[in-house]
Amino acid sequence: MMPKKYILSFILLAVLFGVYFYQKNIFISLDKFKNYNSALTELRLENQGLRQNIQELTNKLNLNSQPYLTAQVYSRYPFNNNQSLIIDAGFKAGVKVGWPVLTAEHYLLGKIIKVKADTSEVETVFSPNWRSTVKIGPLGAEALLVGGRQPRLEFISTNAKIDLDNDVLSVSPDLPLNLFVGKVSEVISQPAASLWQAKLKTDYDPNQLRKVFIITDYEGFD
């Protein structure tokens, strides 16, 4: 009879492989489907960017076309307390600290916080240290965007009129005006509270990002 330790080893290996394959989505998606899904995500992001572009053109906002630099995501922060990214463009490519980083055109992801020769670190809206001012919805209610695994919108006036799925746009002076950040997913309004909170949702998974866009030649106020 097979020794117990080999049976346990087999189970252990099976569990480890199971976790690995689950994480890689191999059980539910073959490579072909994965590529299709990835292409679909890219198209969706591009579509969002275009829609945002149309909206901004319609509203006559931020019409200046900004030059972009494309970069691949090289590495992600390895622990759970942060969601910063390393991208494969550094000072050799002219990248500077403070430049905004987008997932699609006009779709804010974060900004450059550290630059090396061939790589840069991007602090994203999912990083816990992220703080920036935003406006919500068509009436432009002001709020503070607080980064995290689920970014939050804080210090919203109780008089503000906000609804689910309202657009959230950046109005932070260190970033280009009216970059799209995401949509309101939940409004937390307690009767006794003097200020409201809301949760932000984005249509992309930061863990799945492969390519980002850096707005170049941008000088914002810090």
Next chain:
Amino acid sequence: MKDLIKMLIWVFFIILAFVLQANHFLSLGGINPNLILLVIFGGVIAKKKILEFLILISATVLLSTVFLPYWLKEILILGSLGILALLLKKLLTGNNFFDFLILILLGTLGFYSIINFRYLFANPPAIAAELIYNVILGLITIFVVKNFFYEEETGIKS
């Protein structure tokens, strides 16, 4: 020669932890386990001589400059926690199994307390999930060590 082989085995585990950690290979539901912490605290339990443990920490820091160059600060904090754990090991229960699990729990909380204190309160469910995940992987590590390595070499009692 025997010591060299043991050290090479540890180096292999460190590199494996770096590769899996950096690529989020074992990430479940967005929660990435702290494999580097597991290796360092595994060293706290297994290494009886301070010098051996310091060599292990030095190797970890050195290898992180190759595999995780951007996150050197985090590795140094984990290394420091490992050294602290080694110094305070005598205050623990003396049972390697429980000591390892206690160290994983304290180490995970200690790491986030130092690296980003705000994160501890910002997302308690994520912290709890990572603690559970780290402990489960710690139990698996104990199982592997107990079954595949000699007790007298590892110091882990059967």
